[in-house]
Structures are given as structure tokens and as C-alpha cells.
Amino acid sequence: MFKHMREDIATIFENDPAARSWFEVVFTYSGLHALWAHRVAHCLYKKRWYTTARITSQISRFMTGIEIHPGAIIGRRFFIDHGMGVIIGETCEIGDDVVLYQGVTLGGTGKEKGKRHPTIGSNVVIASGAKVLGSFTVGDNSRVGSNAVVLSEVPPNSTVVGIPGRVVKRDGVRVGRLDHNNLPDPVVDMFRQLQEQIEELKVEVATIKSKSGGSQENDVKNL
Numbered sequence: 001m002f003k004h005m006r007e008d009i010a011t012i013f014e015n016d017p018a019a020r021s022w023f024e025v026v027f028t029y030s031g032l033h034a035l036w037a038h039r040v041a042h043c044l045y046k047k048r049w050y051t052t053a054r055i056t057s058q059i060s061r062f063m064t065g066i067e068i069h070p071g072a073i074i075g076r077r078f079f080i081d082h083g084m085g086v087i088i089g090e091t092c093e094i095g096d097d098v099v100l101y102q103g104v105t106l107g108g109t110g111k112e113k114g115k116r117h118p119t120i121g122s123n124v125v126i127a128s129g130a131k132v133l134g135s136f137t138v139g140d141n142s143r144v145g146s147n148a149v150v151l152s153e154v155p156p157n158s159t160v161v162g163i164p165g166r167v168v169k170r171d172g173v174r175v176g177r178l179d180h181n182n183l184p185d186p187v188v189d190m191f192r193q194l195q196e197q198i199e200e201l202k203v204e205v206a207t208i209k210s211k212s213g214g215s216q217e218n219d220v221k222n223l
């Protein structure tokens with residue numbers, strides 16, 4: 001247990017340039033306190049002492065501003081930075097080396113039963129204010145941008161941003177990027193098509209007129 005606690009503290013130094021001393025980390029990092037409280041609550045949950053587990057997690061929530069359901073399964077070297085407003089649902093599964101920032105929700109959509117919260121792979125970063133909602137997986141080594149609302153599977157090694165969340169980077173390469181100087185313009189496209197049709201019609205009318213005896217050259221000019 002103490003080995004894990006040392007690892008938890010070391011994880012904070014690896015992820016947070018603001019961390020100065022072990023004393024400061026142990027006494028002031030709410031994410032660390034919430035994680036340690038969750039370990040106790042999860043043990044109680046596994047023993048089926050559900051209410052005691054919930055009471056433990058609610059006391060932790062009151063103290064830290066972070067709500068982790070006792071049923072959530074969390075891997076090693078988990079770090080919640082700042083933490084206020086983080087909510088982690090009962091059927092969440094979180095891999096190793098995951099970082100969450102303040103205001104992240106790992107929640108359900110309200111439409112699913114049973115496994116209804118996301119599975120987060122290893123080495124994932126979920127930025128401040130992001131909401132990941134549903135029972136899908138966020139693949140290993142992925143990043144979710146601030147304030148994104150992710151509603152479907154995220155492939156590994158991806159960056160997801162926006163509402164609803166969309167993959168903008170995969171394996172280090174930008175995807176689905178808009179060229180804002182050359183956006184498609186359906187109105188201009190329609191006018192171009194109409195212009196082409198008018199030209200075709202002019203030629204057809206001139207041909208018909210010339211066949212019926214008029215001068216093709218003059219007819220085309222007069223159109």
C-alpha cells in the first residue's frame with residue numbers, strides 16, 4: 001500500500017510543474033486525497049458494504065470537490081489536477097497513467113443501463129471541463145480537449161475536440177481539417193451550373209434556327 005502511495009506522489013511530480021515538495025503535495029493536492037479515499041471506498045464496495053462505501057466517497061467529495069463512485073475501477077499512477085467538479089461514474093474503468101483536469105465528467109447519457117460509463121484506456125489526458133458520456137472506450141494514448149463533449153468511441157492515439165467531440169489528430173497527423181480560405185460555396189456552384197446550362201441552350205437554339213433557314217452566326221450573337 002505504501003509503495004502505491006509513494007508512486008501516487010511521484011506521479012504528481014511527473015505531471016505537474018507546480019508541485020514543489022512532498023509535504024505540499026501530500027497536504028494540499030485534492031486529487032491525491034480523492035484517490036486515496038477512493039481506494040478505501042472501492043474496498044468497501046467490493047465487500048458489498050455499499051452504503052459505507054458511498055458515505056466514504058461522499059465525505060471525500062465534501063472535502064475535495066471530487067466525486068468518484070466507489071464502484072469505479074482506477075488503474076495505477078492516476079492524477080487528477082486541481083480536481084474541483086470532477087465526477088466519475090460507477091461503471092467507469094480507467095487504465096494506467098491517466099490524467100484528468102478540473103471539471104471533467106466521466107458519465108452516462110441517462111439512456112443506458114448496466115455498463116453505462118466510459119472505459120478510459122492507458123496514458124489518456126482528459127482536459128478541463130470535458131464530458132465523456134456513454135459506455136464506449138477512449139483508446140490508449142488519446143487526448144480529449146478542454147470542454148469537449150465526447151459521445152462515441154475514440155480510437156487510440158487520437159486527439160478529440162469540440163461538441164460533439166470529433167477526432168482532429170490521429171497518430172500525430174491532423175485529420176478532417178477545414179481549409180478556411182477555400183470553404184465550399186453551394187450558391188456559387190449552383191450559379192456556375194446554371195451559366196453552363198444557359199451556354200448549352202444558346203448553342204442548341206442557334207442550331208435549330210440555322211436549320212430552319214436563319215443565319216447561325218447572327219442568331220448566336222443576338223441571343
Ligand SMILES: CC(=O)SCCNC(=O)CCNC(=O)[C@H](O)C(C)(C)COP(=O)(O)OP(=O)(O)OC[C@H]1O[C@@H](n2cnc3c(N)ncnc32)[C@H](O)[C@@H]1OP(=O)(O)O
Pocket residue numbers: 082101102125126127128143144145146147148158159161162168169174177
Ligand atoms: C490552471 C491550469 O492550467 S488548469 C489546466 C488546464 N489545462 C487543461 O485542461 C489541458 C488542456 N489541454 C488541451 O486541451 C490540449 O489542447 C490538448 C490536450 C487537446 C492538446 O492535444 P494535442 O494532441 O497536442 O492537440 P493540438 O494542440 O495539436 O491541437 C489539435 C487541434 O485541436 C485544436 N484544439 C486543441 N484544443 C482544443 C479545444 N479544447 N477545443 C477546440 N479545439 C481545440 C487545436 O487548435 C488544433 O487545431 P488546428 O489543427 O486547426 O490547429
Ligand SMILES: N[C@@H](CO)C(=O)O
Pocket residue numbers: 016017018081
Ligand atoms: N498544475 C498544472 C496545470 O495547472 C500547471 O501548473 O501547469
